[in-house]
Structures are given as C-alpha cells and as structure tokens.
Amino acid sequence: MVFEQLTGNLFQGLVLGAVYGMATMGLSLIFGVLKVVNVGHGAFVMVGAFITFWLFSALGVNPIFAIPVAFVIGLGLGLFFYYTVIQRLIKAPELATLLATFSIGVLLQEVVKLIFGSEFRGYNWTVGKIDLGLTVLPVSKLLASLGSVGIAVLLYIWFNRTRAGSAMRSVVEDSEGARVCGVNVGAAYAWSFALGIGLTVTSGVLLTMFIPVGINPYMGGGYTLKAFVIAVLGGLSSPYGAFFGGLVFGLIENGSYTLFALLPGVEPFALTRFLSFLILLIILLIRPTGLLTRK
Amino acid sequence: MKKTAIIALGFFLLAFVAGQAPAQAADSIDIGHPACLSGKYAKAGEQAVGGIKACVDWVNNEYGGVSLKGKKVPLKYTYYDCESNKESVTSLIGRLVTVDKVDVVFAPYSSGLTLRGAPVTEARGMLYMDHGGANNKIFQQGFRYVVQTIGPASSYHRGTLDMIHKIDPKAKRVALAYEDSEFAKMVMEGAEEHAKELGFEIVFKRTYPKGVTDMTPLLSAMKASRPDFVLGGGHFEDGQLFNRQMADLDIDTNAFSLIAAATLPAFYDALEYMAEGVMGPSHWEYGVKYSEQAAKSAGTTWIGPSQDEFVALFKKAAGKDMVPDYHAAEAGAQVLAYALAVEKAGSVASDKVRKALGDLQFMSFYGGWDVDDSGLQIGHTMVDVQWQDGERIIVWPESAQTGKVCYPMPTFAEKAKGKVAVP
Numbered sequence: 233m234v235f236e237q238l239t240g241n242l243f244q245g246l247v248l249g250a251v252y253g254m255a256t257m258g259l260s261l262i263f264g265v266l267k268v269v270n271v272g273h274g275a276f277v278m279v280g281a282f283i284t285f286w287l288f289s290a291l292g293v294n295p296i297f298a299i300p301v302a303f304v305i306g307l308g309l310g311l312f313f314y315y316t317v318i319q320r321l322i323k324a325p326e327l328a329t330l331l332a333t334f335s336i337g338v339l340l341q342e343v344v345k346l347i348f349g350s351e352f353r354g355y356n357w358t359v360g361k362i363d364l365g366l367t368v369l370p371v372s373k374l375l376a377s378l379g380s381v382g383i384a385v386l387l388y389i390w391f392n393r394t395r396a397g398s399a400m401r402s403v404v405e406d407s408e409g410a411r412v413c414g415v416n417v418g419a420a421y422a423w424s425f426a427l428g429i430g431l432t433v434t435s436g437v438l439l440t441m442f443i444p445v446g447i448n449p450y451m452g453g454g455y456t457l458k459a460f461v462i463a464v465l466g467g468l469s470s471p472y473g474a475f476f477g478g479l480v481f482g483l484i485e486n487g488s489y490t491l492f493a494l495l496p497g498v499e500p501f502a503l504t505r506f507l508s509f510l511i512l513l514i515i516l517l518i519r520p521t522g523l524l525t526r527k
Numbered sequence: 528m529k530k531t532a533i534i535a536l537g538f539f540l541l542a543f544v545a546g547q548a549p550a551q552a553a554d555s556i557d558i559g560h561p562a563c564l565s566g567k568y569a570k571a572g573e574q575a576v577g578g579i580k581a582c583v584d585w586v587n588n589e590y591g592g593v594s595l596k597g598k599k600v601p602l603k604y605t606y607y608d609c610e611s612n613k614e615s616v617t618s619l620i621g622r623l624v625t626v627d628k629v630d631v632v633f634a635p636y637s638s639g640l641t642l643r644g645a646p647v648t649e650a651r652g653m654l655y656m657d658h659g660g661a662n663n664k665i666f667q668q669g670f671r672y673v674v675q676t677i678g679p680a681s682s683y684h685r686g687t688l689d690m691i692h693k694i695d696p697k698a699k700r701v702a703l704a705y706e707d708s709e710f711a712k713m714v715m716e717g718a719e720e721h722a723k724e725l726g727f728e729i730v731f732k733r734t735y736p737k738g739v740t741d742m743t744p745l746l747s748a749m750k751a752s753r754p755d756f757v758l759g760g761g762h763f764e765d766g767q768l769f770n771r772q773m774a775d776l777d778i779d780t781n782a783f784s785l786i787a788a789a790t791l792p793a794f795y796d797a798l799e800y801m802a803e804g805v806m807g808p809s810h811w812e813y814g815v816k817y818s819e820q821a822a823k824s825a826g827t828t829w830i831g832p833s834q835d836e837f838v839a840l841f842k843k844a845a846g847k848d849m850v851p852d853y854h855a856a857e858a859g860a861q862v863l864a865y866a867l868a869v870e871k872a873g874s875v876a877s878d879k880v881r882k883a884l885g886d887l888q889f890m891s892f893y894g895g896w897d898v899d900d901s902g903l904q905i906g907h908t909m910v911d912v913q914w915q916d917g918e919r920i921i922v923w924p925e926s927a928q929t930g931k932v933c934y935p936m937p938t939f940a941e942k943a944k945g946k947v948a949v950p
Binding site for chain 2: 233240350354355486493
C-alpha cells in the first residue's frame with residue numbers, strides 16, 4: 233500500500249514539478265542576464281492565471297490557446313516595465329531593484345483586484361482522466377506538464393540555435409565582453425526581461441490547467457516562495473537548472489509526504505516544507521551557485 | 528465682581544440640582560462597531576453591517592425603540608472600517624468608547640479580530656458582543672463582558688454527524704482533513720468528540736497548511752483509508768481545492784462536508800457539477816423555518832422581523848439587491864439580543880446588560896439564542912446545506928429542512944455524466 237502510494241505520488245510530483253520548473257525559468261532568466269531578483273514574480277504568475285480564467289469564462293477559449301495569448305501579453309508587460317522602471321535602476325544598488333519589482337508586483341495585484349475583485353475564482357475545463365492504476369491523472373494536468381516540457385525545449389533551442397539566444401548567453405557569461413564583441417547589451421537586457429516575464433505569465437496558464445481553482449489577485453505569494461527555492465536548487469542564473477530544480481522539488485514535495493506519513497504523531501505536510509527548506513539551506517552552504525550551474 | 532459671583536453661584540446651584548435629578552433615559556442607545564469593510568473580510572463585513580442596520584431599523588421603526596425607564600429609546604449605530612486589521616480594531620474600539628461614548632461594542636468579523644479587541648473592552652468594563660468569532664477559545668480566557676451570538680466552532684459538524692448517524696447506521700468510517708488553523712482545529716476537535724460519542728471510527732485525521740496549492744499526497748492517503756464520509760476544510764480557497772482534487776483523484780464517498788466554502792455560491796460557480804451533493808454547515812440560510820409560531824411551540828419569546836422582512840430590510844440598508852447570508856443574520860440577531868437585554872436590565876450599564884444577557888432566551892429569524900456563564904452561545908442550532916442541482920437545500924435539522932438529503936451522493940464519474948444530487 234505504501235509503495236503504491238509512494239509511486240503514485242512520485243508520478244504526480246514529477247508532473248507537477250515540470251510545471252513548477254517552467255514557472256521558475258523566467259525568474260532565473262531575469263536574474264541570469266540582468267542580475268535583478270524579481271520579487272514580484274508571483275504577481276506575473278497571477279496575471280497568467282487571470283488571463284486563462286477570463287478567456288475561458290468570458291469567451292469560452294480553450295486554456296491551451298491562452299498560452300500564446302499570455303506569452304504575448306507577458307512580453308508586452310516585460311518590455312513596458314523594463315523601459316519604464318528596470319532600465320533606470322539597472323546600475324542602482326540591489327535594494328532599489330528589489331523594491332521596484334516588489335512594487336510592480338503590488339501594483340499588478342491591485343490593478344487585477346480593481347478589475348476582478350478579491351474573490352477566489354475557478355473554472356472548469358474537463359478533458360477526461362487517465363487511470364494509471366497507482367493514481368488517476370486528469371488529462372488537463374498531463375497537458376500542462378507536457379506544455380511545460382515543450383516550452384523548456386523551445387527555449388533551449390532558441391538559446392542555442394539562434395543569434396539572439398547566443399547574444400543573451402554571452403551577456404549572462406560576461407556583459408562587458410559581450411559589449412566589446414558588438415552585442416547590443418541594452419537590447420539583450422530588455423528582451424531577456426520581456427522573455428522572462430513572458431515565460432512567467434505563461435506559467436500562470438499552465439498552473440491553472442493543473443489547479444484551476446483558487447485564482448485570486450494575491451495567489452502569487454506562495455508561488456514566489458516556491459520559485460526561489462527551486463531557482464536556488466537548480467542554479468539562480470540557469471533557466472534549465474530551474475526546470476530541473478522544479479522536477480526535483482515536485483518529487484520531494486510529493487514523495488516525502490508518503491514517507492513522513494509513516495512517522496507516528498507528525499503532520500507530513502509540515503515536514504515536507506521543512507525538508508524543502510532544509511535542502512535549500514544545505515545547497516546554499518555546499519554549492520551556492522546551484523546544482524546545475526558551473527562554479 | 529459681586530454680579531459675577533452671583534452668576535457663578537447660580538451655575539453651581541443649577542449643576543447641583545441637575546446632579547440630584549432622577550436619572551433620565553438617554554436620547555439614544557449607542558452601538559459602536561469596528562467593521563471589516565475592506566481587507567480580507569470585506570465581504571463578511573459588508574454583510575454584517577447590512578444585518579445590523581436592518582435590525583436597528585426594525586427596532587427603531589417597527590418595534591418603536593427600546594423600552595427604557597418608561598421611554599422608548601432608539602438605537603444609534605456608529606461604525607468605522609477596521610480594514611480587517613488587528614491594530615485598527617484596538618484603536619477604533621478606543622475611539623468608540625472614549626470619543627463616541629457608545630454603550631456597547633459589537634466585535635468585528637472573525638475569531639482573530641474578535642479576540643484582539645476583547646482585552647480592550649474588558650479593561651474598560653464595556654460589553655463586547657461577538658457575532659463573527661466562532662472560536663471557543665475566546666470564551667476560555669476568563670473575559671466577563673464578551674457574549675456570543677454566532678455558534679461555537681466545536682458545534683459546526685454536530686448536525687452533519689447526527690444526520691448520517693440517523694440515516695445510515697452502517698456508516699462508521701470518518702475521515703477528517705482540515706486546514707492547520709485555530710478555527711478549523713476547533714471545528715474538527717468538536718467533530719471528533721461528537722463522532723466518537725456516536726460510535727464512528729476516525730480512520731484518517733490529517734491537516735494541511737494554510738495557502739496549500741496541491742493536496743494530492745494527502746488526498747491519496749485519505750483515499751487509501753476508505754472512509755464512508757469526509758469532513759474537512761478551513762476556508763474558502765482550500766475548500767475549492769479540496770473538492771477539485773477529490774474529483775481529480777476520483778475519491779468517492781457517501782457524504783462530503785466542507786466548512787466555510789461549501790455554503791457560498793462562488794463554490795458552485797467554480798466547481799459546477801463537481802460540487803453536486805457536497806454539504807456544508809451554516810449558521811443561517813434563507814428558508815429556515817424559524818417563526819413566531821415556532822417560538823410559541825418551543826415556549827420561548829419571539830422578537831424581531833420575520834425572515835422575509837429581514838431580507839427586505841437588509842436590501843434597503845445595503846442600498847442594492849444583495850441577498851443576506853449568515854454573516855448578516857447573526858449580526859442582526861445580536862442587535863435583537865442587545866435590545867431585549869437592555870429592556871430586561873432597565874439600564875445600559877454593561878454590568879447589568881451582561882447579567883440580563885446571561886438570563887436571556889429567545890427566538891428570532893436567526894433561530895434560538897441562549898448563552899452559558901462564559902458567554903458562549905448554546906441556544907443556536909446550525910443547519911446543514913447540500914448542493915442539489917445547483918441549489919442550496921437545507922437538509923438538516925429536520926425541523927428546518929427545505930428538502931431531503933441526497934445520500935449517498937453521486938460519484939464524480941456519475942456527476943461528470945450529468946447526474947445531479949437530487950434524492
């Protein structure tokens with residue numbers, strides 16, 4: 233029985249982990265290129281969730297078609313906030329960008345609250361389930377997970393097979409060196425920020441395909457916290473590391489629950505969180521650059 | 528100089544005579560309220576203010592005012608927005624007592640905010656009436672002036688358990704899964720105690736943290752315990768997630784009851800067919816059968832508007848076509864309790880009104896009202912509602928039923944094919 237539960241939960245964790253990973257790639261990309269910690273990360277996830285909710289509830293648009301819409305809106309938001317706020321603070325002390333991204337997050341929350349109100353909302357998109365014997369998996373969750381993997385692969389190809397991707401990678405490696413080699417560092421900053429926000433808003437769509445309830449202007453806080461753990465786990469400046477970190481985090485969160493449940497007198501959920509942060513602390517101590525980042 | 532001294536002496540004598548005159552009833556009896564009109568409890572707070580205004584309107588205009596010292600005295604309601612914020616609650620209570628000089632303070636919504644204000648009113652010897660704080664712990668602190676109208680958290684699932692015990696004697700296995708919060712813990716401690724009294728077996732008991740985003744591991748473990756029915760929840764957001772992921776994992780039980788979430792229309796809006804058959808305890812629902820006739824049959828006093836009159840007064844107070852929910856009803860019933868107690872005490876002094884409240888028993892549109900020595904509500908019975916074909920039906924207690932319960936509820940697979948939870 234325990235083995236069955238453990239296997240089922242690990243599978244669920246892997247599926248969820250892919251979405252978590254995707255939801256963290258934008259954070260890592262922005263930090264990797266601009267060295268800006270986007271504290272307002274969760275608010276952009278929330279924007280993606282509301283785009284999906286609104287398209288589905290008001291216009292009947294399938295959540296899969298919300299993915300490109302959210303990505304384009306995310307790119308637009310990213311460019312807007314880069315040129316109006318971030319560009320002016322890029323050389324300022326880190327605290328300034330921290331406060332700026334925090335403020336952007338609060339601003340987005342309040343704007344969404346003005347439009348949609350503060351109620352918790354949800355939508356109901358059901359496309360069947362797959363009974364795997366050990367667990368039952370809704371097709372919408374599987375699509376969210378496959379979508380996350382697909383986007384991660386596309387990002388990999390774009391980074392490694394295109395000139396723009398190479399330019400961005402060169403800025404991550406050494407921005408001054410890239411500038412000397414003729415890379416337009418300013419444009420690379422702007423598009424990296426926009427791409428990071430685009431990915432984050434898109435992850436909001438995928439997260440609601442996974443969990444289509446609890447959509448609220450303040451829903452992003454929990455995802456910001458998880459994203460930081462995942463980003464550090466995989467390497468704060470590596471989007472692929474973040475994706476890998478998401479998979480590991482999903483496995484830890486779901487798998488450890490079953491094991492902790494075997495201990496008498498403990499609440500497993502409390503211990504899974506404890507374990508996640510313990511692992512984060514250990515990685516910070518022994519490999520502060522993350523598991524997949526070169527020293 | 529001599530003229531000034533005579534005038535001063537005249538004022539002194541007038542003041543002395545006024546001080547010796549028999550006490551007169553004031554022009555109004557003042558109710559103060561730090562209300563949650565913004566912040567996380569804004570919805571409940573808006574309902575509470577509407578309910579209070581509706582019943583103040585009824586007392587002043589239908590009842591003719593509160594009888595005090597041979598005079599009919601109107602109620603005056605003063606409220607400020609506490610923004611659902613603990614610090615604001617304490618400062619606003621200070622303002623209401625010292626600047627507005629109110630006669631009674633109505634607590635804000637929620638156990639946490641009610642508890643925060645209690646020491647402030649207690650230190651001033653001011654009556655503090657609780658309509659939105661269900662946590663039993665409020666009444667275990669030794670406060671003398673706190674009096675509850677909402678039912679205590681420990682009683683939330685009593686009706687659900689009594690109902691299942693009656694309609695399905697074979698059902699024995701209960702699962703409890705709830706939010707790791709003070710309120711939900713208190714509800715489930717009460718449920719566990721009552722379940723054991725009725726001979727049920729607790730086969731699963733686990734908590735989940737506030738802000739949980741995925742309950743799959745917990746629900747997988749719960750499924751393995753093969754419960755006959757599930758009691759759970761905490762707040763609205765986790766209740767939505769709980770139901771949704773029960774559906775995702777095909778966890779079918781005979782009954783499923785969620786606190787806080789299941790009674791709200793937004794719950795069904797988000798979950799649609801998945802919410803069919805789901806139950807939830809509620810302090811009050813439109814359709815309950817409390818009436819003057821029911822009070823007579825029960826041998827108790829009736830006061831207040833009828834249910835339909837309350838709804839009309841509430842809409843008038845709210846200024847829009849808003850339907851009152853239990854937050855409004857319990858706040859309104861509190862006004863009626865206070866008015867009756869002042870009449871019985873013949874005074875607005877907190878000590879005397881508190882004593883009168885302790886002896887008071889009555890029925891209103893909200894149901895029964897009676898408190899124990901600690902101020903805890905013991906006279907009010909909760910109702911259980913069930914989603915049946917998209918409508919909230921009161922299924923328990925039998926005396927308040929607007930329809931029969933659908934038990935066992937349809938499975939999630941049946942519901943996905945269009946089966947509704949109609950008995």
